[in-house]
Amino acid sequence: MPELPEVETVVRQFVPLLVGRRLTRIELLDDKLTLPPAICKTPRRVEAVERLGKQFVLRFGDGAPLLAVHLRMTGRLKWHNQPSAPDTAHLRARFILEHGEMLFYDLRRFGTLVVASSAEELAPKGLDPFDARFTPKWLFEQCQRTSQAVKPFLLRQDRLVGLGNIYCSEILYTARVDPERPCNTLTRAAVARIQRHTIEILERAIEHCGTTFSDFQDSRGEIGSYQAFLAVYGREGEACPSCGAAIRRIVQQQRSTFYCARCQR
DNA sequence: CTCGGAGCCTGTCTGC
DNA sequence: TGCAGACAGGCTCCGA
Known part of the structure; x- marks a missing residue:
């Protein structure tokens, strides 16, 4: 959760x-x-x-x-x-x-x-996304070191901490990056978009007290509201908000990934 | 070192 | 209605 x-x-x-x-x-x-x-x-x-x-x-x-x-x-x-x-x-x-x-x-x-x-x-090994050291340059260097697909890479807590399955799909959708792209084939511009949207999406989710599916409740037993903003997560078959193509679900490392095959390259 | 798969648990939902 | 199987937001361990 x-x-x-x-x-x-x-x-x-x-x-x-x-x-x-x-x-x-x-x-x-x-x-x-x-x-x-x-x-x-x-x-x-x-x-x-x-x-x-x-x-x-x-x-x-x-x-x-x-x-x-x-x-x-x-x-x-x-x-x-x-x-x-x-x-x-x-x-x-x-x-x-x-x-x-x-x-x-x-x-x-x-x-x-x-x-x-x-x-x-x-303290976790990975860098917190709100740490000042989390820069486009840092992320690009990390990406250069591996041919792992970018979505499972973002899930790894020993590089960057805090991202889970929901926000990884959302970040890559907003950054228009194919979740199966090997990290070391990403351009500097694409990595910079991932870095920027990681911070923006997390900040916005915090403003809305997080995302609720079924399990998350806050200290008062109330629920977050960020799920209303999710563009692709949990929306297989629905129209991409940007181009209208059907959102796809694939499985990477036994976890669901949602994305738009037309928008994300 | 990297990577992928199994496993930890218990519940809900779907389809037969 | 019953039942099997898939699936669920995280993370660790193990073997290749």
Whole structure:
């Protein structure tokens, strides 16, 4: 489910709810999730809530270890401060504070909790698209090094972090680049379009609180609205908004790719 | 080093 | 209605 814009949305919503507050304990409700018992039992103050790649990260005071939540496909974080008991279906962990709790739901149980002593330890290998080093020149150099098809390349988190299956299709459509084009055959101009539209599409998705299909909900259980802007993702057979040709679906590395064969070269 | 495929899970949807 | 199969937004591991 969540790609960069969805994680960024959840982080921004939790900042005012958690920062400066005291996390009293963590309850794990799924055998697959493990954390050191001391981490679960020791109360500590939340110093910051941040996004690192697609990870949701809690930073604490007193040099305490950082805690990262990776939502993977179907993870959701939801704020609960009602007197009534929360919904327990697919509830995997509860982060209990004095004024409410952050609930971690995860239908498919791919999500993970990770403890790390530093942000460096958690930081993904790839560059964040909002990092100043993410330039057309940098991306062109990365592309020159591989003959991999450009769409699976953009999905790789060890080069660029944050893009998932939805936004890769949308970026390549907007940049008018064929998803099967080997990276090292792309022109500088095409790479520059990919770079520019990556930033633009992610910014716009964040403004609209992300994309919702079925699983993504933000901290209030509400849904993002960016799906209304998707030009090709999930639209096989529909008319390309630009030329009217039927949008195609192909499979690359067992993932669906949607594109317009007439517009994207 | 690169690349592609299997696997992790549980649910919904489609077609017979 | 029942049932099998496809499919789902992420990522890691393994072998070629």
